[in-house]
Amino acid sequence: MARSVLVTGGNRGIGLAIARELQAAGDAVAVTYRSGEPPEGFFAVKCDVTSWEDVDTAFGKIEAEQGPVEVVVANAGVTQDQLLALMSEEKFTSVLDTNLTGSFRVAKRAVKGMMKMRRGRMVFISSVVGLSGSGGQANYAASKAGMVGMARSLARELGSRNITANVVAPGFVNTDMTAVLDDKLQDTIKQNIPLKRQAEPEEIAKVVRFLASDDASYITGAVIPVDGGLGMGH
């Protein structure tokens, strides 16, 4: 039987690529979307990860449709860049609320079913900047570093139940999130990447597929960089 998978923010960008990759591997894939139209070909539930009620309701619908979630990919995320001196507290906490607390809500809701099944895979989409830091991104980098600490805690807490928790740390990926950066900045970033180019979302998705597969049965608490070498040494 196909595994029940959930990808948050699976309506576009990296999340959509992950959803497609896992579906192609034979899983029953549900996605959440917050705005716009749901993507075609997936069981899609509207959900804002800053709301526990939304997350709980989304899981209920997904469980009814395709069974308890065995693989969860916490991918939904936002940036709100600003230099520290100019960054409002609201700008800091709202990024934390989506990226870090949102992932917590999703993992917390997923773990119930996983504990009953005595198996499960959690994959958290962090970022290279969670480890290396990034000027103007104190909120975003803090949220992404927090995901590492959280995932590693879950790896320890849930390992005896055969539930793994791993982190993927992408570098500079070709999505709407990076398209807003001006061309000059994009060129500068690319110059610092040993592979001298952006990743395509599919290159992140393939690593997530691996971490969710039987081939990764002995990997937990890992942080896998998929960044063309950008974060080497961190």
Ligand code: NDP
């Ligand atoms: P996009 O901006 O293209 O997509 C972001 C996704 O997250 C959308 O589906 C969006 O939904 C969803 N989302 C945002 N806020 C919420 C919320 N409160 N509740 C539910 N869903 C929400 O980003 P990417 O595809 O580039 O990024 C995906 C993940 O990868 C993010 O966590 C990001 O931080 C991370 N990442 C991206 C990198 C890059 O270079 N692009 C590099 C490293 C990490 P909606 O369509 O409704 O807005």
